[in-house]
Amino acid sequence: MKKIVFTLFTVIILFSCNNNGNPNSNTELIGNWKLIEVLADPGGGSGTFSSVESEKTITFKSGGTIPSNGTLCTMSINSDNQTSGTYSSAESTFNSSDCNNTDYNFTFEQNASILIINYPYIEPCKAKYIKE
Known part of the structure; x- marks a missing residue:
């Protein structure tokens, strides 16, 4: 009986384990x-994403x-x-010496083939990219 309980307990433990790794791994981000x-x-959280025609990558x-x-x-589409x-996939940030504030870390969010970059304004300003 003890062997059955031990075996059952072991099987439950093995099947309940999962991979808690980041689903948006660095490999998916690269590209x-x-x-x-x-x-x-414009204020009050009423903004929505608008499509743009841009060659920016x-x-x-x-x-x-x-x-x-x-x-x-900036959010320029040019x-x-x-x-x-340079970027940190672990912190989901990047910075650039080309910017006025070279120490500022821009944040980004990745969900599968969508990447959103957040820009530092009073109201939310974001740019949405798709993986090519």
């Missing part, structure tokens, strides 16, 4: 991302760098100002 929408909230590289064909420092920075 090219294209700007598709921006959000500039950012690339998360495995060595921790993040080059872009546009500025990383793709005529190359900038770069």
